[in-house]
Every structure is written in C-alpha cells, then in structure tokens.
Amino acid sequence: MELILDSTDLNILKLMQDNSRISNADLARELKMAPSAMLERVKKLEQKKVILQYTTRIDPAALNQKLLAFIFIRSAEGFTCSSQTAQALSKIPEVQEVHHIAGEDCFLVKVRIADAASLMNLMRNSFQKIPNIASTKSVIVLETVKEQQQLIIPKK
Amino acid sequence: MELILDSTDLNILKLMQDNSRISNADLARELKMAPSAMLERVKKLEQKKVILQYTTRIDPAALNQKLLAFIFIRSAEGFTCSSQTAQALSKIPEVQEVHHIAGEDCFLVKVRIADAASLMNLMRNSFQKIPNIASTKSVIVLETVKEQQQLIIPKK
DNA sequence: GGTGAAAGGAGTCATCC
DNA sequence: GGATGACTCCTTTCACC
Numbered sequence: 001m002e003l004i005l006d007s008t009d010l011n012i013l014k015l016m017q018d019n020s021r022i023s024n025a026d027l028a029r030e031l032k033m034a035p036s037a038m039l040e041r042v043k044k045l046e047q048k049k050v051i052l053q054y055t056t057r058i059d060p061a062a063l064n065q066k067l068l069a070f071i072f073i074r075s076a077e078g079f080t081c082s083s084q085t086a087q088a089l090s091k092i093p094e095v096q097e098v099h100h101i102a103g104e105d106c107f108l109v110k111v112r113i114a115d116a117a118s119l120m121n122l123m124r125n126s127f128q129k130i131p132n133i134a135s136t137k138s139v140i141v142l143e144t145v146k147e148q149q150q151l152i153i154p155k156k
Numbered sequence: 157m158e159l160i161l162d163s164t165d166l167n168i169l170k171l172m173q174d175n176s177r178i179s180n181a182d183l184a185r186e187l188k189m190a191p192s193a194m195l196e197r198v199k200k201l202e203q204k205k206v207i208l209q210y211t212t213r214i215d216p217a218a219l220n221q222k223l224l225a226f227i228f229i230r231s232a233e234g235f236t237c238s239s240q241t242a243q244a245l246s247k248i249p250e251v252q253e254v255h256h257i258a259g260e261d262c263f264l265v266k267v268r269i270a271d272a273a274s275l276m277n278l279m280r281n282s283f284q285k286i287p288n289i290a291s292t293k294s295v296i297v298l299e300t301v302k303e304q305q306q307l308i309i310p311k312k
Numbered sequence: 313g314g315t316g317a318a319a320g321g322a323g324t325c326a327t328c329c
Numbered sequence: 330g331g332a333t334g335a336c337t338c339c340t341t342t343c344a345c346c
Contacts, residue, residue, distance in 0.1 A: 016212040020176045037331045052213040056172040062206040090302040098301040145254040146246040151219050
C-alpha cells in the first residue's frame with residue numbers, strides 16, 4: 001500500500017485536522033468531488049494509518065486537571081534505557097507522553113494531573129514502583145501559552 | 157453559565173475523546189437518550205468551551221515530520237519571562253507547545269519538524285530573531301513510546 | 313432538560329465510466 | 330480512482346412536556 005499523499009489527501013488532512021466532525025458531504029463540496037469518492041479517500045487514509053484517530057480536545061481545567069509537568073527519568077542501568085521501563089510508564093493513565101531521549105536522562109514523560117499533591121502521590125505510588133528508575137527531575141508548568149498537536153500540512 | 161459536568165456530560169466527553177466522528181444518533185443510543193437531547197448537550201459543551209476542538213491525529217511520519225524536540229529557553233532578563241517572548245514563540249508553526257515553567261529556564265517548547273538540519277534552520281531563522289532569548293537547550297527525542305492528549309475522565 | 317415527529321440532508325453501496 | 334443514483338439513516342428543528 002502506497003504511502004504517497006497527493007494534494008487531495010493533504011487537503012483532506014488539513015480540513016480534518018481543523019475539524020474532525022466535518023461531514024463527508026462538506027469535505028466533498030470543499031474539494032469539489034463526489035461524496036462517494038471522498039469516502040474512499042478517507043477510508044484509505046484510515047487504513048494506511050495516516051489518520052491515527054479522531055479525537056476531541058477537552059479543556060483540562062473543566063476536568064480539574066490543572067497541573068502539567070514534564071518529568072525527566074534516569075535509569076539505574078546507566079545508558080541502557082529498557083523498553084520495559086518505557087512500557088511501564090506508558091501504562092500510567094496520567095502519563096500522556098513517554099519519549100526516549102538523547103542525553104544522560106533516559107526518558108521524558110508528560111504528566112497531567114489535578115494538583116501538586118496528586119503528583120506527589122503518583123510519583124510515590126506509580127513511578128517509584130517501576131524497577132530501574134534511579135532518579136526523577138520534575139519541571140512544573142506554571143502556564144501553558146500554546147498547546148496543539150496540529151501538524152504542518154505541506155501545500156504541494 | 158455553569159461549569160459543573162454531570163455523569164451524562166462526562167460520558168459524552170469520554171466517547172467523543174475516543175472518537176470524535178461518532179454520530180449524534182450513536183451517542184444518543186449509547187447513553188440511552190433522544191438524539192435531540194444529545195445535540196443540546198453537545199452544543200452546550202461546545203459553548204462552555206469544555207470541548208475545545210474536534211481534531212484528527214495524523215501520523216507525523218506520513219508528513220515527513222520525523223524529528224521531535226523539546227527546547228528549554230532562557231530569557232535574557234533573568235527571571236522576567238515576558239509574555240511577548242511567549243507570543244513570538246507561539247506564532248512559529250513548527251512549535252506545537254509553549255509552556256512557561258518554574259525554575260531557571262523560562263519556557264519549554266515542543267517542536268516537530270522534518271529533521272535535524274531543519275531544526276538548525278528553525279533555530280537560526282526563527283528563534284534567534286526573538287529578542288530576549290539568552291540561550292536554548294535542546295532535548296532530542298529518539299523514540300516516542302506513547303503520545304496522546306487524552307484526559308482521564310472521572311466516573312462520577 | 314427532556315421527548316417525539318417530520319423534512320431535508322447525509323452516508324453508503326452497487327454500477328458504470 | 331471517480332461519478333451517478335437510490336435507499337436508508339441521520340441531523341436538526343420545533344411544538345410540547
């Protein structure tokens with residue numbers, strides 16, 4: 001299956017990224033195609049896993065998740081950052097992101113949670129139980145100025 | 157306007173977060189309500205800005221954005237992290253996130269771009285032109301194990 | 313806040329190009 | 330790959346509770 005996207009595909013992705021609830025008919029109108037052809041395109045983008053998920057961005061404050069933190073995690077085994085550790089971190093629901101990074105620290109994780117007290121609990125109860133975590137260094141976010149996962153779609 | 161969410165609202169958010177393209181009729185069936193009542197609820201969640209956006213997660217690799225980096229930015233003015241600097245950083249399209257953080261560094265930004273060479277260019281052409289940036293420290297992501305912005309929806 | 317009915321529009325698929 | 334047409338189902342509004 002091809003992974004080459006033409007300009008129609010890119011336009012679909014752009015519209016879908018801005019508003020995933022756009023109707024198939026509206027998509028077709030915007031790009032001057034028949035709805036059935038549109039449906040084919042979208043299904044193929046889903047099959048090819050170019051489209052990973054249709055999701056809804058929710059205000060974290062509305063769900064009382066007011067604290068955001070980035071935590072650097074150093075492995076006990078020096079430079080061997082086991083994928084087991086990464087998997088264990090990934091399983092924690094409050095952990096939104098787990099990145100294996102270059103440098104002395106092994107992992108960078110992004111955590112969203114209610115408050116500082118909850119973060120303390122999470123670290124004591126979840127992080128400390130993962131083997132091979134030598135140390136953690138937390139960076140607390142005071143204010144988020146921009147947060148989007150939108151990618152830049154090339155024009156072609 | 158109230159910001160208190162009942163269990164129906166939370167269930168809507170849960171379903172929408174997992175699949176924003178769920179039809180209003182399906183939502184209504186899942187939660188055993190009339191479609192018209194469902195529509196009211198969803199519209200109110202949009203109005204209250206609990207729902208921020210319906211978006212589509214796209215595989216960054218499909219768009220050739222294979223490099224992810226976190227960059228710590230220190231302001232020239234010591235501890236005064238101007239909101240002008242934050243605004244300037246936010247305007248750069250490759251910058252997905254700008255966080256004002258606690259500690260010596262002022263800002264943490266998340267950047268997604270094609271490759272290391274492009275990151276160099278971005279830093280030379282965009283970052284360096286912003287006044288009051290004293291220094292930057294980049295953390296390059298080697299592998300992303302988990303990445304989602306999904307929030308934990310309480311059960312109530 | 314919720315229901316139910318009704319009209320217009322959208323989703324989907326078989327068929328043809 | 331894309332268009333057409335037809336059938337089904339969904340969206341949306343409105344009167345009513």
